[in-house]
Amino acid sequence: MSNKNTEKIIEWLLRLSALVTVLTTIGIIWVLLSESVSFFQQVSIIEFLTDTQWTPLYKDKHFGIMPLVSGTLLTTFIAVSVALPLGLVIAIYLSEYAPKKFRKTVKPLLEILAAVPTVVYGFFALMVVTPFLQTIIPNLSGFNALSAGIVMGIMIIPFVTSFSEDALQAVPKSLKHGAFALGSTRLQTSFRVMVPAASSGIVVSVILAFSRAIGETMIVAIAAGQQPRLTANPLVPIETITTYIVQVSLGDVPHGSLEYKTIFAAGMTLFVFTFILNNISFWIRKKFREKYD
Amino acid sequence: MDNHILESKSVNVYYDDMHALKNISMKVEANSVTALIGPSGCGKSTFLRVFNRMNDYIEAFRMDGEVLMEGKNIYHKKMQVDELRKSIGMVFQKPNPFPKSIFENVAYGLKIQGIKDKEFIQNRVEKSLQQAALWDEVKSDLNKSALALSGGQQQRLCIARALAVEPRVLLMDEPTSALDPISTAKVEELINELKQNYTIVIVTHNMQQASRLSDYTAFFYMGDLIEFGKTEEIFRNPKVERTQNYITGRFG
Ligand SMILES: Nc1ncnc2c1ncn2[C@@H]1O[C@H](COP(=O)(O)OP(=O)(O)O)[C@@H](O)[C@H]1O
Numbered sequence: 180m181s182n183k184n185t186e187k188i189i190e191w192l193l194r195l196s197a198l199v200t201v202l203t204t205i206g207i208i209w210v211l212l213s214e215s216v217s218f219f220q221q222v223s224i225i226e227f228l229t230d231t232q233w234t235p236l237y238k239d240k241h242f243g244i245m246p247l248v249s250g251t252l253l254t255t256f257i258a259v260s261v262a263l264p265l266g267l268v269i270a271i272y273l274s275e276y277a278p279k280k281f282r283k284t285v286k287p288l289l290e291i292l293a294a295v296p297t298v299v300y301g302f303f304a305l306m307v308v309t310p311f312l313q314t315i316i317p318n319l320s321g322f323n324a325l326s327a328g329i330v331m332g333i334m335i336i337p338f339v340t341s342f343s344e345d346a347l348q349a350v351p352k353s354l355k356h357g358a359f360a361l362g363s364t365r366l367q368t369s370f371r372v373m374v375p376a377a378s379s380g381i382v383v384s385v386i387l388a389f390s391r392a393i394g395e396t397m398i399v400a401i402a403a404g405q406q407p408r409l410t411a412n413p414l415v416p417i418e419t420i421t422t423y424i425v426q427v428s429l430g431d432v433p434h435g436s437l438e439y440k441t442i443f444a445a446g447m448t449l450f451v452f453t454f455i456l457n458n459i460s461f462w463i464r465k466k467f468r469e470k471y472d
Numbered sequence: 473m474d475n476h477i478l479e480s481k482s483v484n485v486y487y488d489d490m491h492a493l494k495n496i497s498m499k500v501e502a503n504s505v506t507a508l509i510g511p512s513g514c515g516k517s518t519f520l521r522v523f524n525r526m527n528d529y530i531e532a533f534r535m536d537g538e539v540l541m542e543g544k545n546i547y548h549k550k551m552q553v554d555e556l557r558k559s560i561g562m563v564f565q566k567p568n569p570f571p572k573s574i575f576e577n578v579a580y581g582l583k584i585q586g587i588k589d590k591e592f593i594q595n596r597v598e599k600s601l602q603q604a605a606l607w608d609e610v611k612s613d614l615n616k617s618a619l620a621l622s623g624g625q626q627q628r629l630c631i632a633r634a635l636a637v638e639p640r641v642l643l644m645d646e647p648t649s650a651l652d653p654i655s656t657a658k659v660e661e662l663i664n665e666l667k668q669n670y671t672i673v674i675v676t677h678n679m680q681q682a683s684r685l686s687d688y689t690a691f692f693y694m695g696d697l698i699e700f701g702k703t704e705e706i707f708r709n710p711k712v713e714r715t716q717n718y719i720t721g722r723f724g
């Protein structure tokens with residue numbers, strides 16, 4: 180076979196795989212949309228957005244998404260408040276303090292941490308973190324948003340670290356040298372020059388962390404309970420959007436029923452959240468690139 | 473020359489196995505301009521960075537010998553490098569303003585020293601920008617990003633930033649090489665005024681600039697200090713033929 184033919188075949192294979200990806204995405208969005216539309220023909224959007232209860236599987240049915248959204252946001256905020264400071268401090272240490280060799284070994288190790296199956300993290304939250312926290316906070320429920328959020332935060336630390344470290348490394352060395360030459364200590368150089376100069380990249384890392392946390396399923400399904408509840412209290416069981424979807428998908432709800440369609444409405448809500456976050460990060464990254472060109 | 477502020481004594485610099493500076497002994501007179509000249513790669517920038525220890529960040533860098541600032545060895549173990557750099561400022565070849573406002577750039581050095589007095593900072597920022605001949609161009613929008621300034625303005629901003637902490641010495645590494653002729657003229661004028669109060673060491677590849685600006689000139693060649701003396705003498709009757717050839721443009 181000639182070289183030219185091989186080229187052609189490879190080109191077509193690449194085109195085909197791109198096509199498969201695009202078609203899958205379109206398919207997912209189409210299913211989400213059509214099932215959601217059929218859901219909203221039976222339940223008003225007003226009720227969906229304003230009702231404070233989510234009980235589609237009970238006799239007294241309520242279809243208010245707010246409890247699931249609050250559960251999702253609660254665990255997400257806890258996760259990000261753990262992951263942002265720790266992830267950023269580790270990134271600053273790796274980028275500004277650690278010897279190059281150390282950085283080159285530790286960074287891949289951290290990325291392995293991100294590859295631990297989330298079910299492992301989930302059981303860690305349930306069996307280790309919750310019992311430990313209960314010794315400090317006696318009225319903490321066995322299932323709660325706090326442990327799930329904290330462990331989710333630990334899980335996304337490598338994420339924040341990796342992106343932030345890349346952002347710090349992308350800051351021109353001349354700025355660092357300028358800061359040193361004015362008599363800055365390492366700490367001052369890091370926090371007054373490097374972090375602000377890398378801020379857009381760091382913000383992107385945080386947004387991606389948010390979107391990762393919002394979509395996280397296993398940890399919250401195992402450790403946060405499955406009780407939709409409109410609350411900001413991290414000590415009681417809650418339910419997130421993802422957990423609800425899993426719960427219904429695995430349950431014996433008949434396909435095509437209104438109960439079944441709720442998971443598409445919930446999925447649509449999730450999709451809107453992550454779509455917005457990804458767009459914000461895309462926009463920031465684009466702006467950031469323009470600035471340094 | 474007995475009023476010297478800086479002195480290098482038998483300084484050798486290596487980058488890994490490369491011998492970049494060979495046994496350099498030289499004194500820098502206070503309140504004067506000293507020019508370092510020589511073909512590129514001869515070690516001018518390396519020698520400049522020896523005085524504020526900016527070579528410390530280069531992994532391959534090794535040094536022996538002594539460097540004294542007012543008689544104190546700045547490579548002594550107990551030397552606090554960040555303190556040293558508050559009295560020895562530096563201006564780089566390429567302007568490197570921080571991605572902050574004009575005001576914040578100039579105020580930076582004061583703020584990291586823990587100075588909080590707003591009025592003091594305000595006054596010092598104005599004074600430094602005036603010294604750097606930039607005040608009139610930026611006084612109406614000090615909150616504008618420094619990155620929005622032109623290259624020449626950015627370099628004068630970097631000079632103002634270095635002056636704001638009132639160092640004794642100003643090290644300048646080809647400060648005009650990235651600038652247009654008008655900005656270059658402004659910076660040169662500035663250097664001429666600054667030498668009343670500051671000691672300036674400037675690297676330049678421009679012979680006219682060296683002869684116009686400096687009181688002393690040091691000619692480097694492949695890591696050796698070939699000739700050092702009053703600028704007039706170096707330019708009028710150099711003692712070494714190589715210096716003569718370089719100055720008259722026969723090589724380099
Ligand atoms: N960071 C570095 N690492 C290794 N070698 C360097 C480094 N900086 C400069 N050198 C080498 O040291 C010599 C002197 O360089 P430099 O001081 O920059 O010269 P100049 O400023 O006169 O052009 C050159 O041969 C250069 O290649």
Ligand SMILES: [Mg+2]
Pocket residue numbers: 516517518675
């Ligand atoms: Mg140089």
